[in-house]
Amino acid sequence: MRLIDAELVESRRILPGQWIQWYHAPALAASVRAGQFVHVRTGDWSGLVLRRPFTVNTADAATGIVSIHFREVGRGTAWLTHLRAGDRLDMLGPLGQGFQVDPRSRHLLLVAGGLGIADVRLLVDEAIRDGRQVVLLFGARDASEVYPSSFLPDELEYVVATDDGSVGHHGLVTDLVLDYEAWSDQAFACGPLPMLGTLAALAAGRTKRLGVATLGRKRGAGRPIPIGSAQARRKAYLQVAMEQNMGCAVGACLGCVVWGVEGPQRVCREGPVFAANEIDWEAAVGAGAHKR
Numbered sequence: 001m002r003l004i005d006a007e008l009v010e011s012r013r014i015l016p017g018q019w020i021q022w023y024h025a026p027a028l029a030a031s032v033r034a035g036q037f038v039h040v041r042t043g044d045w046s047g048l049v050l051r052r053p054f055t056v057n058t059a060d061a062a063t064g065i066v067s068i069h070f071r072e073v074g075r076g077t078a079w080l081t082h083l084r085a086g087d088r089l090d091m092l093g094p095l096g097q098g099f100q101v102d103p104r105s106r107h108l109l110l111v112a113g114g115l116g117i118a119d120v121r122l123l124v125d126e127a128i129r130d131g132r133q134v135v136l137l138f139g140a141r142d143a144s145e146v147y148p149s150s151f152l153p154d155e156l157e158y159v160v161a162t163d164d165g166s167v168g169h170h171g172l173v174t175d176l177v178l179d180y181e182a183w184s185d186q187a188f189a190c191g192p193l194p195m196l197g198t199l200a201a202l203a204a205g206r207t208k209r210l211g212v213a214t215l216g217r218k219r220g221a222g223r224p225i226p227i228g229s230a231q232a233r234r235k236a237y238l239q240v241a242m243e244q245n246m247g248c249a250v251g252a253c254l255g256c257v258v259w260g261v262e263g264p265q266r267v268c269r270e271g272p273v274f275a276a277n278e279i280d281w282e283a284a285v286g287a288g289a290h291k292r
């Protein structure tokens with residue numbers, strides 16, 4: 001983690017109320033991993049200076065360019081949309097625990113609901129770079145909120161579901177998952193809590209439905225792997241990126257806690273990526289954690 005001086009290269013509104021901004025930040029581009037985030041210091045017209053967390057959307061170590069994708073929801077994000085090329089801001093990061101891909105996984109299923117695509121977008125690039133096959137299932141309310149395919153690599157299979165059926169599958173994105181569960185070695189998701197809860201329930205029943213061995217069953221069989229460890233997450237079929245409002249983003253304020261099966265978990269430190277079986281879904285969905 002370090003304090004990074006980032007220079008805005010380009011700012012573009014890609015969907016109603018949603019923006020992608022590209023920043024020149026070589027140290028961040030070289031070190032960030034999919035699922036990690038930065039805490040950005042924004043100007044605030046109230047006179048307060050508050051940082052906002054943003055998952056790193058893309059990162060190119062060769063050019064030193066990183067991007068963030070956000071929805072304009074308050075004064076901090078509104079301030080960001082007024083920045084122009086050449087403006088600078090400071091980013092603290094990379095922060096948090098990113099996605100853990102098992103080296104043996106060849107087929108990755110990514111599931112994103114709405115702005116949750118920002119959390120899995122970098123994983124698309126990393127997986128394709130590493131020679132993996134990737135399917136991205138994306139869910140939105142209607143066609144006006146569908147993430148543009150022009151922002152995705154050609155190697156990706158991109159499947160869309162909309163609530164009103166205006167584009168792609170008519171229904172929930174989770175309806176599509178069973179078509180890919182036998183194909184996929186691992187799955188990674190981000191989106192609204194009910195979506196994640198549904199995916200977690202599907203993942204819990206997957207082994208029984210498919211009647212297949214899970215990854216890594218032979219290696220280290222019998223030795224307990226601590227829940228929440230990188231190794232346990234790497235072995236999990238489903239990992240989820242949790243979204244919470246944040247205060248400090250470094251583990252001190254407990255403002256970002258979600259309920260795990262082994263007690264409270266700080267999204268900024270133990271997360272934002274967790275194995276699905278680490279989360280107490282009944283408590284988490286019931287609490288209705290806020291999207292940031």
Ligand code: FES
Pocket residue numbers: 245246247248249250251252253254255256257266267268269
């Ligand atoms: S935001 Fe302060 S502990 Fe996570």
